[in-house]
Amino acid sequence: MLPLRTRLLSAAVLLWGAGCMAPEADGGVEGTDPDPPTEAREMFQPEMVDDLPEPARRFLLRAIAPGTPLATSVELTMHGELRLDPDRDPVPFVAEQTLAPPEAFLWEARTRAGLVRIRGFDRYEAGEGEMRWKLWGLIPVVRAKGTDVTRSAARRLAMEAVLVPSVLVPGGGVTWEEVDENRALFRMTVGEEPVETMLEVDPEGRPVRASAMRWSERAGPGYEPFVVELSGELTADGYTIPAQVSAGWSLGRENAFRFFEATLDGAIFR
Numbered sequence: 001m002l003p004l005r006t007r008l009l010s011a012a013v014l015l016w017g018a019g020c021m022a023p024e025a026d027g028g029v030e031g032t033d034p035d036p037p038t039e040a041r042e043m044f045q046p047e048m049v050d051d052l053p054e055p056a057r058r059f060l061l062r063a064i065a066p067g068t069p070l071a072t073s074v075e076l077t078m079h080g081e082l083r084l085d086p087d088r089d090p091v092p093f094v095a096e097q098t099l100a101p102p103e104a105f106l107w108e109a110r111t112r113a114g115l116v117r118i119r120g121f122d123r124y125e126a127g128e129g130e131m132r133w134k135l136w137g138l139i140p141v142v143r144a145k146g147t148d149v150t151r152s153a154a155r156r157l158a159m160e161a162v163l164v165p166s167v168l169v170p171g172g173g174v175t176w177e178e179v180d181e182n183r184a185l186f187r188m189t190v191g192e193e194p195v196e197t198m199l200e201v202d203p204e205g206r207p208v209r210a211s212a213m214r215w216s217e218r219a220g221p222g223y224e225p226f227v228v229e230l231s232g233e234l235t236a237d238g239y240t241i242p243a244q245v246s247a248g249w250s251l252g253r254e255n256a257f258r259f260f261e262a263t264l265d266g267a268i269f270r
Contacts, residue, residue: 001030005108012214021062024161031270038077038205038267041069041070041071041072043067043068043069043070044064044066044067044068044069044070044072044166044169044238045066046061046066046169047053047068048169048171049061049169049170050177052170052182052184053176053177053178053184054178054181055179055180055181055183055184055199055201055205056168056176056178056184056186056199056202058164058201058203058204058205059168059184059199059201059205059206059244060165060168060169060205061205062204062206063165063205063207063222063239063240063241064165064166064169064238064239064240065238065239065240067238068094068166068237068238068239069238069261069269070166071099071164071237071239071269071270072100072164072166072167072270073099073164073269073270074098074099074164074239074241074267074268074269074270075096075097075267075268075270076096076097076098076099076163076264076266076267077094077095077209077264077265077266077267078094078096078097078245078262078263078264078265079092079093079094079095079262079263079265080092080093080095080245080260080261080262080263081093081260081261081262082111082259082260083257083258083259083260084113084259085256090259090261091111091112091113092106092111092132093109093110093111093114093217094109094110095107095108095109095110095262096109097107097154097158099160099161099163099164100164100266101124101157101158101160101164101167101188101190102157102158102167102173102188102189102191102205103125103189104123104124104125104126105123105124105156106121106122106123106125107121107122107123107151108120108121108247109121109253112213113125114176116135117135117136117137118133118134118135118141119133119134119136120132120133120134120142121136123153124150124153124154124156124157124190125152125192127150127192128145128192129145129149129150129152129153129154130143130144130145130149131143131144131145132144132150135229143209146253147218147219148195148215148234150191151193151215152214152215152216154190154191154193154195155190155193155195155212155213155214155215155226156214156226157190158188158190158195158197159195159197159210159211159212159214159226159228161186161188161197162197162199162207162210162228162230162242163241163242163267164269165241166237166239168186168270173188173189174185174186174187174188175187179198180226182200182201182202182203183198183199183200183201184198185197185199186199195212196212196213197210197211197212198210198211200211206230206233207230207242207244208229208230208231209228209229209257210227210228210230211225211226211227211228212225212226213225213226214226216249218249218257219255224249224250225249225250225251225253226247226248226249227248227250227252228245228246228247229245229246229247229251230242230245230246231243231244231246232244232245232263234266234267235257235266236266236267236268236269237267237268237269238269239267239269241264242264243263243264243265244261244263244264245260245261245262245263245264246258246260246261246262246264247259247260250258261269
């Protein structure tokens, strides 16, 4: 059995967003407000996506109702399970997340394993990624910054743009390229990290899979395929996004590790 500190460190590296948890006892996450100010938004019109590759066009037409204000962020609530080690049972979590691609995200969560309670956060803001974890909300066990954390967080943020479909509408700095009838690449730069994400949709435009190379130290430092499988639907504020998210490293390969399963419970687009 791995020592507690080792298990916590492994969790920090492997987590979908990498940060767990709700605001700390000192008042929460300092200096983080990824939400842009409220202002008049352009309304979505179907003709905005006429020139996109067919898979991208189907995705956006299903995801955004005509006349919906083009949001720049979303606030999500979710619950699910995390597998901190391939040989151990998953642990439950609840979380809140604010996404504002390509500028920032904040994932706060609470999880438990037996008597152990962990809370903390993962974020990307102002070009820097960061993770902080506390045992029982009091004892620091992980605090990480630096180039590698930032690389991984930046690529996660780009992939999660699928949950804020309005930022993938032409005009926001994102480019699309068709791969085949059900797949298209979108390219987004987060900070100094150019990211290429493959999005697969079904014939009706529902997203079913997103994948990109993401920085990992699982098998030595380097980029590794990161795969997100998507299903179900959640509709809010004129947007329809996946309701179930399952993610892991190198899914579909021999060394796959699926460690994140979540159900989205609510969404507020801003």
